Amino acid sequence: MNRDLLALHQPLHVFEESLFENIVEDLVNKGFSIQKNGLPDFILNALATCQETLHHKEYKTAGIGRADDFQHVSEVRGDTICWITGSSQEGALWLAWCDALKLYINRTLFMGLFSFESHFACYEPGKFYKRHVDAFRGQSNRVLSLVAYLNEDWQPDDGGELILYRDEEDIRGISVTPQLGTFVVFLSEQFPHEVLPAVRPRHSVAGWFRVNGSVNDNIDPPK
Template identity: 80%
Template sequence: MNRDLLALHQPLHVFDEALFESVVTDLVEKGFSIQENGLPQFVVDALITCQNTLNSREYKTAGIGRADDFQHAKSVRGDQICWITGSSEEGALWLSWCEAMQQYVNRSLFMGLFSFESHFACYQPGKFYKRHVDAFRGQSNRVLSLVAYLNDEWQQSEGGELVLYRDELDNEGISILPKKGTFVVFLSEQFPHEVLPATRARHSVAGWFRVNGSVNDHIDPPK
């Protein structure tokens, strides 16, 4: 087995307790956490290995909305996505690391995070995702968003920033370059954000920690 994949069989909190505590502190103080070069190298390597095994046919045009409300809207977003199911060791490692973060956040902040979903996202040159929120307040079970970046030697002149806005009235925002190893965590209902166009292909992983919104026989998240 690859040495890095041995992390699958280790207690992940041993690797990341200080990092997760930094995320928790930021969430309490600001509602978001920007961890430049914070993603552990073994997680970065696993994600890149997993991504490299995908072919173009496994990526699908992203849309907006969910279930019956889903639609493609190229004027809003132009990325291609591929969901991470955990069917590979590398994908399972990523999901396990995110589960360790979920457990740490729940112990610290009692957020009741119940599940996690995640996908690779590829923005070809010139593509974007206009300003939006991941969850409208009280209307979704996505409560905590996570974005991680996989781009080597990204330069500011290449664009592609994630712009995180503090609220609906903020028109300046906080810009984050999509450099490999950087990840961002933020409250899904609170922070509008957008992805600006880039001059080269831009690779990231997006994910959402969810609470259990099941009512009677209606399962949420839906399968």
């Protein structure tokens, strides 16, 4: 069996429990956590392998809104995405690691996280995502966002930073370089953020931990 896949059958400490604890402490104290070079090597290798094998035709133009409100607005968002279903071993490993993080957060913060969805994102040179929030208060079941980066040797002049704003009034924000291995976790409703244009292709993985928003026979998240 692949050595990385053996991690699926190991105790939680293989998933870096100390790292999970650091994330929880940050969420309690700040509402966000920035982990530079924080992804374990076996997860980073799995994501890089999975991303490198994707054909460009598997990426679709990203949009904004959900269901009947979904639309493509290039003036707001210019990335292309490919959802991670777990059909590959590498994708399954990533989802399993995120599930371990979900269980740890539920155990320590009692957030009631129910499911996780994730996709690869590619920003070609000059593309961006204007300031936005991942969930509007009372209108979405996305409660915790995660973004991880897959870009080797990213230089300051390459651009493409994630700008995380502390609240609606913040105009300076916190700049995060999209360097390989760095990832960010933050409360989806609380922190506006944007992606600045880059001069080279920029690759990342975005994901959202969700609570169960089902009402009567309306299943949300959908199966």
